[in-house]
Amino acid sequence: MAFRSSRRWQFRQPSVIPGFGLALGVTLTWLTLIVLIPLSGLIWRSSGLGWSKFFALASDERTVNALTISFGTAFVAAVINLVFGVVLAWVLVRYRFPGKRVIDAMVDLPFALPTAVAGIALTALYAPNGWIGSLLAPLGIKIAFTPAGIVVALVFVGLPFVVRTVQPIMEEIDKEVEEAAATLGASRYQTISRVLLPGLLPAGLTGFALAFARGVGEYGSVIFIAGNLPYVSEIAPLLIIIRLEEFNYPAATAIAAVMLLLSFIMLLVINTIQSWSRRRYGYGA
Amino acid sequence: MGSNRLTGMMKLALVVGGLQLGSLGLAQADTTILNVSYDPTRELYKDVNAAFAEKWKADTGETVTIQTSHGGSGKQARSVIDGLEADVVTLALEADIDAIAKESGKIPVDWKTRFANNSSPYTSTIVFLVRKGNPKGIKDWGDLVKEDIQVITPNPKTSGGARWNFLAAWAWARAANGGDDAKAQEYVAQLFKHVPVLDTGARGSTTTFVQRGLGDVLLAWENEAYLSLEELGPDNFEIITPSISIRAEPPVALVDGNVDNKGTRKVAEAYLNYLYSDVGQKLAAKHYYRPFKPELADPKDTARFADVKLVTIDEFGGWKEAQPKFFADGGVFDQIYKPGQ
Numbered sequence: 001m002a003f004r005s006s007r008r009w010q011f012r013q014p015s016v017i018p019g020f021g022l023a024l025g026v027t028l029t030w031l032t033l034i035v036l037i038p039l040s041g042l043i044w045r046s047s048g049l050g051w052s053k054f055f056a057l058a059s060d061e062r063t064v065n066a067l068t069i070s071f072g073t074a075f076v077a078a079v080i081n082l083v084f085g086v087v088l089a090w091v092l093v094r095y096r097f098p099g100k101r102v103i104d105a106m107v108d109l110p111f112a113l114p115t116a117v118a119g120i121a122l123t124a125l126y127a128p129n130g131w132i133g134s135l136l137a138p139l140g141i142k143i144a145f146t147p148a149g150i151v152v153a154l155v156f157v158g159l160p161f162v163v164r165t166v167q168p169i170m171e172e173i174d175k176e177v178e179e180a181a182a183t184l185g186a187s188r189y190q191t192i193s194r195v196l197l198p199g200l201l202p203a204g205l206t207g208f209a210l211a212f213a214r215g216v217g218e219y220g221s222v223i224f225i226a227g228n229l230p231y232v233s234e235i236a237p238l239l240i241i242i243r244l245e246e247f248n249y250p251a252a253t254a255i256a257a258v259m260l261l262l263s264f265i266m267l268l269v270i271n272t273i274q275s276w277s278r279r280r281y282g283y284g285a
Numbered sequence: 286m287g288s289n290r291l292t293g294m295m296k297l298a299l300v301v302g303g304l305q306l307g308s309l310g311l312a313q314a315d316t317t318i319l320n321v322s323y324d325p326t327r328e329l330y331k332d333v334n335a336a337f338a339e340k341w342k343a344d345t346g347e348t349v350t351i352q353t354s355h356g357g358s359g360k361q362a363r364s365v366i367d368g369l370e371a372d373v374v375t376l377a378l379e380a381d382i383d384a385i386a387k388e389s390g391k392i393p394v395d396w397k398t399r400f401a402n403n404s405s406p407y408t409s410t411i412v413f414l415v416r417k418g419n420p421k422g423i424k425d426w427g428d429l430v431k432e433d434i435q436v437i438t439p440n441p442k443t444s445g446g447a448r449w450n451f452l453a454a455w456a457w458a459r460a461a462n463g464g465d466d467a468k469a470q471e472y473v474a475q476l477f478k479h480v481p482v483l484d485t486g487a488r489g490s491t492t493t494f495v496q497r498g499l500g501d502v503l504l505a506w507e508n509e510a511y512l513s514l515e516e517l518g519p520d521n522f523e524i525i526t527p528s529i530s531i532r533a534e535p536p537v538a539l540v541d542g543n544v545d546n547k548g549t550r551k552v553a554e555a556y557l558n559y560l561y562s563d564v565g566q567k568l569a570a571k572h573y574y575r576p577f578k579p580e581l582a583d584p585k586d587t588a589r590f591a592d593v594k595l596v597t598i599d600e601f602g603g604w605k606e607a608q609p610k611f612f613a614d615g616g617v618f619d620q621i622y623k624p625g626q
Binding site for chain 2: 038062123124127128129130144145185224228229230231238242243244245246247248251284
């Protein structure tokens with residue numbers, strides 16, 4: 001993935017590792033076939049709209065609302081995943097306890113489960129008559145069929161990303177670093193905030209970006225739990241489906257193109273911060 | 286839904302695979318036809334397909350396999366437009382078949398005249414499903430906009446059944462207000478303020494109401510409501526038939542462009558005609574669809590249908606007028622959902 005490369009431009013430098021030309025050729029061909037051609041088809045279709053029409057479709061109030069909900073909930077979910085993902089990774093790397101392997105394997109389950117199944121299961125739990133929902137309902141808290149429900153679904157599908165990107169980096173940090181900090185008089189809090197977390201920042205940001213990107217595009221799990229009310233809990237992917245139901249292909253394409261553009265910009269920003277922080281604090285760079 | 290699309294693709298793969306086997310001469314006598322249908326017809330077509338295959342075998346000696354694909358009606362129509370090789374379509378709305386005719390050209394525009402009763406072998410209507418004992422005392426459409434009533438219906442943008450719900454509500458309000466369309470729109474706008482969840486299809490709404498326990502009343506296809514009763518026991522729910530509802534005509538059509546390619550016209554045509562036969566009509570009534578010819582069905586099945594004044598889509602100028610007016614982008618439904626109203 002692009003954000004992994006911390007090295008500078010090395011195209012011309014002779015390498016001791018053979019096969020560069022072939023490997024790059026395969027990489028570019030594969031990326032073109034799998035990513036570039038489908039996405040450029042999208043851009044091509046939306047470019048046929050013309051700027052003014054594209055802008056009118058993209059700035060439609062309902063579209064803007066759906067995009068806000070999609071990106072907003074994905075962002076919140078990614079933040080939650082960042083915090084708890086780091087804690088989870090920490091527990092898995094630093095401690096030994098019975099059942100550790102089972103927990104380690106459980107982290108990956110959201111990858112394997114069809115998202116629609118996850119959505120149905122979460123809705124059953126968080127609906128006003130579900131196990132969790134029925135406990136919250138007397139307190140006046142509604143999760144299912146509100147934007148909060150969307151966040152819950154996105155936290156679920158995004159969970160493995162942060163854990164799995166932070167975990168290997170955490171394993172690389174020697175315990176001696178902590179000991180050195182302690183001998184130099186750092187408190188526990190200082191050790192964590194000044195020594196450990198900065199080193200984890202690049203990996204954490206990668207995990208954040210992955211979880212965020214996953215959340216923005218998520219459809220299957222969300223439509224069951226969201227309630228799908230226009231202007232309230234209607235996500236952009238659902239609006240795309242609705243436009244397709246209306247055989248309104250231009251509008252669907254416009255929303256998709258805006259999502260693509262926004263995601264690309266956000267990933268680029270996160271990528272930049274991440275490579276800066278890697279240079280600043282990075283381990284093994 | 287991803288899973289539906291997946292099964293759709295698998296079916297497509299099966300059909301394509303079947304064609305290739307056929308061309309290799311491995312399975313010449315076997316024909317497979319694909320019926321692309323909408324959500325609440327699963328049970329009906331399971332029976333119809335088995336009965337028809339048996340009859341076809343007896344009549345011609347040929348083995349025919351009928352595959353049925355289910356999903357939201359609009360989504361199913363789009364799959365056919367995008368190249369799903371349906372031999373016949375049996376959808377929730379005329380507008381969806383019109384869309385296939387218009388977008389793909391695989392169905393002639395006059396398809397509706399090719400089978401009896403506007404190409405609807407069975408009809409249905411919209412009724413209310415309420416919780417046992419009808420705790421909120423819901424009797425008719427007017428009760429749905431009372432305080433603290435929650436109504437469950439799918440999104441008319443993605444569900445054919447929901448469009449019938451919408452028009453049935455409109456028809457009642459128009460009649461109740463002496464034919465005033467503005468008043469009808471006001472009522473329907475109120476009604477949708479009482480809807481806490483918009484599922485994408487009829488089955489999703491049924492699940493929300495029945496399994497999630499959300500809402501006081503479900504607007505449902507009559508057959509879907511009876512099915513819920515049958516499956517969940519009459520101890521939990523009851524059906525309320527409003528004073529006015531709409532005659533929902535889910536139509537069927539032959540996809541000429543595909544059957545001529547695949548050479549399945551004869552069997553596909555026979556399949557659709559079979560829906561009008563005594564067995565087809567009996568099965569429709571058994572699965573709580575109102576048969577086109579009730580005299581062919583089992584009287585004990587037809588006796589279950591409550592008498593109700595049914596308006597037709599013609600009162601809305603037919604689907605060709607109703608579809609763009611109410612459900613297209615910027616149409617009445619979108620206006621209802623404009624924020625701040």
